Amino acid sequence: MARYLITRAGQSLLTLVLATVVVFLGMRALPGDPALALAGEDRSPAGLAAVRHEYGLDQSLPAQFLHFVTHALHGDLGTSVRTGLPVSSMLGAALPVTVELSVLAIVLATLVGVGAGVLAAVRRGRPAEWFANGLALVGLSVPHFWLGLLAILYLSVATGLFPASGFVSLFDDPLGNLHHIILPAVILGTGLAAVIMRQTRSSMLDSLSADYVRTAKAKGLRPGAVIGRHALRNSLIVVVTIVGLQLGGLISGAVVTEQIFGLPGFGKMTIDAVFQRDYPVIQAVVLITATAYIVINFLVDLLYSVIDPRIRVAGEA
């Protein structure tokens, strides 16, 4: 198990290094001279040279890369062109909002998706399955932004149940924070819940007809134990894979959702940065997103080995 962990962590680290290189080169490969964008009004050759020197753009690519990496490792991701604030402190303010929104969305989606999926598989061919399938179809086909707008229209503007926009910190006012974030989290989680439900259902249908489920029944176990301990545990591998794959969609979904609900998160920061050509911020955003992906994949792999002993041993072999 320890060896598996170390191998997997090493692979993740390598991927992270490669991702950093790609992010760095990607920014340099963009058309247009970043110095032009950075310089603003002053486009005199002397002014541009000064800007190039200030941002290290006059150095060789490897030197620039080294500069970028050493500063990034020290938590210095540069300074925003737009706001003049350090990018790291902007991230420090925006990231917690997005992390909270995403985690809440994942938790809600997993609870609802796995629950509905199990129900649909166990009650196959009965109204409960049709209902769950119908909900999943709606969740998959209706776009987030439209669902978000409907929610604001009916649950915020018309009835005032939830605030239409804005955010309060979890640490200042936990209840108020939940009140602000629950609706966006539900909207963000709908698509994911639908995908999880469908995967859980089909994977549970496989498990339920497996020989070991017959064995579990033949032992005299209660239906709850047969379904939960024997069938669901074997189905979870597929579900975890799907959740892992869907997280990319979740991040882009978070960008849209935050924009609609006016949450001061990572997504809003990204959109603002793109519109303003705020290169240091975009660079940091891409790097953070890549890191998040890698960390999540690592966690998914860890979860696999917790669920399935066969994977644990394969890593040791």
Next chain:
Amino acid sequence: MSTSTAARPEEPAEQVLDVRDLSVTFRTESGTVSAVDHVDLSLARGEIVGVVGESGCGKSVTAMSLGGLLPGSARVTGSARLHGTELVGASEPVLRKVRGRELAYIFQEPMSSLNPVLSVGRQIAEVLQVHEGLSRKQARARAVELLALVGIPSPATRVDTYPHQLSGGMRQRVMIAMAVACGPQVLVADEPTTALDVTVQAGILEVLRDLRDRLGTSILIITHDLGVIADIADRVVVMYAGRVVERAPVHELFARPRHQYTAGLLAASPTPGRHAGTDRLQEIPGLVPVLSTQPDACTFADRCHAADDLCRGSAPPLEPQGGGGTSAAGHVAACWHPSTETRTLAATNQEPAR
């Protein structure tokens, strides 16, 4: 070979399992299919009864119907009493108490029948926790004892392994340990050795026989392998197309098969001393019919060389058959034209027959 055949008459006083008139039909898209047709079966304490037949003859369905393990499309009628408890039509809570405690199963493929993500100890402990209310720790300790009972070396470390870390034979031993955990009265072994190597098969049969001798467990062994039957069974029930066609003590069946199907089945099995080329193995022509209705005829008639209009016009009753020497007690067959053949049991110990 079992030595206890003579001591076990056909209807001993203590019947553990008594199956009467058991029928199973399945609803399918193309109508109702009959899988088991009015089967009678009994099992005495400590007795090993073999049910033999080709694939699709209804032997597994019969076995599964006892514990209510058939899918929802199955309809079971008749009666199956386990120590007085009626199993056919019993409610789920009643069946749950019976399963694993009084009636336990061993299945054909131990790899897929064990849960791949739970340790073998946990899977054994589960039965004990459910039926005997043991704590997790107590159940684990019992699981180690049970692993030792079924002949698994170093059980204290094996208890924490997962099915994929064990060989096929070891897995089947785990299945057996799980099945006998609560000391069931009846053990149903559905093709327990089919997926295993021949050398491993012998070991598994030895474990089963040993359990019968030590715990007095009655065993219903379902197989298509006549070698397994000859090795372990006290009595044999031959099934064909959902019906019992012959029932006899094991030596009697192998020596004097009465039903033409049984005779064909035995002729299709190799016997030492017969040589390929001079003495070909005989196959039974045709296939087992799929029955959407049970006709009033002998179901074997279409494949039988002795069949005539009588066979196609009415189903033969299951009754003692004369001819070729007197029938032994408890030997019945459903055949209008029974075989009169007397077979030599094994070339090695039948020398004087020449």
